[in-house]
Amino acid sequence: MPVLCIQGIQSSVGSSTVTANVARNLYDLNQDVLVIDLNPSNLLRLHFNMDWFNKSGWALNVLNDEAWYKAGFKCELGVNFIPFGGISYDNQLDLLEKINTDTWLSEKLNLAKNSKKKWLILNTGSELNKLSIQALKYADSIIRVIEPQVISVSLISDSIQSNYLKNDSALNTKCLYLINKFMPLSQLDHDTSLVLKAHLANSLIPVKIYYDENIKEALAQKTTVQLYSPESATSKQFKTLATWIMLHFSHKVSA
């Protein structure tokens, strides 16, 4: 079972959107997909049409000593997902306290590892803490979402997150980079993309996700762009991305 971890290089680069859309497209490619939201901002649920006021999620279950996986949902078109749950700051501290061993997350996630065809996609917050670090270590591949901006160039070469990943060679080799919110009309975006490409070389995924109104509208409809506007350019780009990821993993498995 391939485990994919999707993390933004900073907050609000669109990692939840990427996670939701990749999951959808993998599902369309006849894959069994389980998505787990490890991001305390608890936004992934909105891409899967979960009720706006429903705050349930695995973190609440853990705090209430219930089985974490019972917080799971199956959205009407077949993707399985487990929302994080709406928690307060104090709750978050309690949760982090509960993570007392290095294998806390993997013990829990191993429960979900029962089928070969199944994909496990983890969406973690950009902040480093016990939870996100365990997720990064557990994953087979990490997709780091970046925006084609000047600060991204700075962030990939020097930030707490980047330095942590770079210093651990096991993690560093797992890293893939995805450019999101690329604006084709902006000359600067073209130039920054070329700089990023020069910096990242082969670890940059050869598919870009454009900045598209359709994505914003899709979220307003609480769904993925695939469903909202299948003719849109971004829906095609996510499809290409999902295919690329599948090929990437099958290559890794055979190697």
Place this chain on the structure above:
Amino acid sequence: MISNVIYSTFYGSQFNEAWISFKKHYFSHKPEKSGLILGLLVFFLLSIYCHESKRLHVTKSLRVFLPQVQLARISFLDIFRILIQLIWISFINQSSPYDKLLDNLNLINKIIYRGFSIIFFPFKVFEASSGKILNDIENSDSSNDGQFRPQIYLFIIFLLAIVCLTIPFNITSQLIFVVIMWIVAMSVRKTKGYLPKLILVILSLTLASRYLFWRATSTINTDSSIDTTFSIILFIAEVYTWLILLLGYFQIAGPLQRKAHLLSNDISLWPTVDIFIPTYNEAIGIIKTTTIAATNIDWPKEKINIYILDDGNRHEVKELAEQVSVGYISRVNNTHAKAGNINNAMQSSHGEYIAIFDCDHIPVRSFLQTTMGWFIKDKKLALIQTPHHFYSPDPFERNLSNFKKTPNENSLFYGVIQDGNDLWNAAFFCGSCAILKRKPLIEIGGVAIETVTEDAHTALKLHRKGYTSAYINIIQAAGQATETLSAHIGQRIRWSRGMAQIFRIDNPLTGIGLKFSQRLCYANAMLHFFGGIPRLIFLIAPLAYLIIHAYIIHAPTNEILLYALPSIIHSNLANSYMQGKHRFSFWAEIYEAVLAWYIAIPTTVALFKPNVGSFNVTSKGGIIKEEFFDLRVSKPYLILIFFNIVGICFGIYRYIYGPEYEVSTVIINIVWATYNLLVLGGAISVAQETKQLRLNHRIDVKTDIVIRNSSGHLFKARMNNYSDSGLGVQLYADNLNFNKNEHIHVILSHGNREYVFPAVISSINKVYMGLLLDNLTEKQRRDFVKCNYSRSDAWCSWEDNFSIDKPLTSLLDIVTVGFHGYIILARSVPNRITKYFLKGKKLVYFIKTLFPQNIY
């Protein structure tokens, strides 16, 4: 008992379904009242009459049963049609009309197939075994010790050939000889390789030479002076054809198919190149695209200089040069046209190599990197030529509407002949899309100015100095074809005049410096243009007998057939084998017939007075607003058609009233004249100029692009075609809210980056949109050319669509094209006659509907 119950419900429901589907089909469309009643009647008749299992099927598609009746609008006459059809069906039908009919058809089909396979079984065996043997021989070649002594072999072959060609046969032996030859040819035809090609060529040459020998020794009529004259004229035309056939085989015996040679990795070793774009009076838009594409060519910037060579001395061209920042060279007078223009520019430029593009040939970015490697490898190389490729249809393709289906006239020259020339180091300069080395060019005094075809003459001079030339058959530039037939003919007149001039003033057969093979290749290239008169002779030859009763071939009919037909068939087989997808059989007949009259005079004149005539610029890329028939151009064909028709009338008269022993001769000559009429009809079809409304021809592609609308939504789309000014786009859904005149952005990917172009929607029809590029900046215009015309693979897959030549199919095509010519003629005669013609056509169709029809 139980099974019965199930069956009846099933049956009942089926009938119900049938009724519903019938109602849906024929009642929702508001038929006329009589139609409704009749429709009902037919439905019930068929339902009762038909086998249950077919009932649903039948009613669902009454049209299948009554193809000749328009069921939605049934008229009085349809009653008869329906009755006749019903009787027809029931006549054949025993259980169900389908099964019986299909069974019979299948049976007949099977019998025919069996018969064919039995007849062709020996051929299959021959084919398979000869294929195996030929392969074995070719593979065992490597075991030779390399001591090849051509003289001995040549001598033996010569002796054998003499025997083979001169020995007289009686009718039976000739028949056996011919059949054996044919079987051999048919057996090796399907095997690919050098040896089968050689066998086909040898067979063809043997039969052609034998024919010629027989003609010379036993068929020249010496009875009367008129007969003798005609007889000898025809014989000379035939000798010419034989010579061209022989030289042609030599020329394309082994196309070299040279590959690109890689340049060294060290860019500092790459030579300097000047790019010349000569122009005289062409539209500024055409020059602009070509110049921009030239600036996109991948080559170190400090080693490439681009010049526009303006012979028209136009201010706007100078402005363009400044805008695109390329050099501009003009001169006060324009003596010696293009050649003089280039020579003048050579004085103010200094690159080691000179690449020349006519201003309407747009180069791709890889042009220099594909070609220049050979200059580095071969120091004696003075010229590299690449194919001229046209992305718009030439007059033949446009007027016969076979663009991209049948290889065009050019295809043979650039696909086969130049590659063949290259083997003999005789590939010659074609004026554009080529690179010349400056030093040798200066040595021969610049581009040749003595004739109107400066290109071929320049190459000849280079070869005489011992320099080599190369041809790389990779399309690295593309341009617009000539727009009208008259312009096309004008261009060919220039070529033929120029070639005749060279033949006269600098004959390749004599003079210094050339190898024997080069002499032959050049001679063929030039002699080829003298084909006008022989072609005309063939077009009127049968008339000599039919009209003035002159015996031009003095031999019995069956003998003529046994000598002439095999020679024609074998030359077709061999040429079809060698020219493959570049020229389909029989098409040359039409190409040559169209030009014959027009090149006959200039070549003859140039042969005697080589200095007459001036350079004319071929006009390209115009528009044709209305479909019209070019009467001026087609006059010679009309005259020839007239005489051939008269000849056939005479022939019919002779058939009915002439002596019995002449009947077969009459028939042969009538068939020949009919064939000529078909070819001439083809020429007429070409002269019917179809509409051409776009100034910028759109080039078909299939590329995924992205479209961004004004509100920031991005949609995927497919680009179907592009031109200088716009593109055709196909969306993936028709509800995306694009509006006419909306300003949008088009995003094209090229290499590993994207380019954005503003555009306006000029037309929209469901998912298809026409976009016009909207005020591009200079940089965007450059990028647009880079993303499209300059792509190194832009023209790579162009010829993939062409299938392999099928001689019989192309014969059929020629016949169709020929007939079409007469339909065009019928349309342009006065209304009074066409009216009856059209009425007759209608009557035929009406009678046809009364007949019963087979249903499948």
